Amino acid sequence: MNARSALFDLYGDHLRTRGRSAPIASLVRLLAALDIAAPATRTAVSRMVRQGWLSPVRLPQGRGYALTAKAVRRLDEAGRRIYRDAPDVWDGSWHLLVIQHIPDRARRERLRAGLGYLGYAPLDDTTWLSPRPSAELEALFEVEGVRAERFASRYDGDAHGLVARAWDLDGLARAYERWLGDAEELLSTCTEPTDEQAFAVRSRLVHEWRKFLFRDPGLPATLLPDDWPGGKAARFFDAEAARLLPAASRFVDRCLDGPQ
Numbered sequence: 001m002n003a004r005s006a007l008f009d010l011y012g013d014h015l016r017t018r019g020r021s022a023p024i025a026s027l028v029r030l031l032a033a034l035d036i037a038a039p040a041t042r043t044a045v046s047r048m049v050r051q052g053w054l055s056p057v058r059l060p061q062g063r064g065y066a067l068t069a070k071a072v073r074r075l076d077e078a079g080r081r082i083y084r085d086a087p088d089v090w091d092g093s094w095h096l097l098v099i100q101h102i103p104d105r106a107r108r109e110r111l112r113a114g115l116g117y118l119g120y121a122p123l124d125d126t127t128w129l130s131p132r133p134s135a136e137l138e139a140l141f142e143v144e145g146v147r148a149e150r151f152a153s154r155y156d157g158d159a160h161g162l163v164a165r166a167w168d169l170d171g172l173a174r175a176y177e178r179w180l181g182d183a184e185e186l187l188s189t190c191t192e193p194t195d196e197q198a199f200a201v202r203s204r205l206v207h208e209w210r211k212f213l214f215r216d217p218g219l220p221a222t223l224l225p226d227d228w229p230g231g232k233a234a235r236f237f238d239a240e241a242a243r244l245l246p247a248a249s250r251f252v253d254r255c256l257d258g259p260q
Helices: 003-013 024-032 038-050 069-082 105-117 137-144 159-166 169-187 195-214 229-257
Strands: 021-023 054-059 062-067 094-099 127-130 148-153
Touching: 003 024, 003 038, 003 069, 003 195, 021 024, 021 054, 024 038, 024 062, 024 229, 038 054, 038 062, 062 069, 069 195, 105 137, 105 195, 169 195, 169 229, 195 229
Parallel strands: none
Antiparallel strands: 021 062, 054 062, 094 127, 094 148
């Protein structure tokens, strides 16, 4: 886990609901629990400021950093997907995008990565689909300067066959199985952790789970195989994340309230 990823996890999992800001000294202490050195934390904070994810603020405890509006949108959406806050209801319609041709390869790759993160898959070079529209779509198109036609449509063929062509569900299933094995091993020695240990273990659990945001489009259950391993992995994640949360939260609060 690098410092930048750890900061995204920290703000998304804890600080987003604690005023969306923290003193730099608290950030250093919290990431130290993850074996990340202070210089790496400060460098990552500066990088996130340049990228528009954090902004410097003056807090009662001293110099700190707050989430920008862009970061709040991204972390709110990520939180809904990580903890699956939205009901799994699908009306059978697909969100289709027909995107203008982009001659620049770097822009095409950025757009491809961004659409994949938002849960879209390509049918061809310019046509993408998802079972639901993303609230972040407009921001992505604005940043990349892209125009796209958007449609809500029905598919008359085999929906499961369409999904199998658009997404690599076999590869995703194997990734969930590997994650579950690694997570069970990580948690096997964490039966009575200290608050700091609970924070560290839970941070690593969330960090590895968050990687599925870039791979799993969040398909409705009706489009997934009956024995889908993502369901078992999600239940394990939910149970262990909830078990460790009280102790992890106490550690975060102490770091935020302690000497600066």
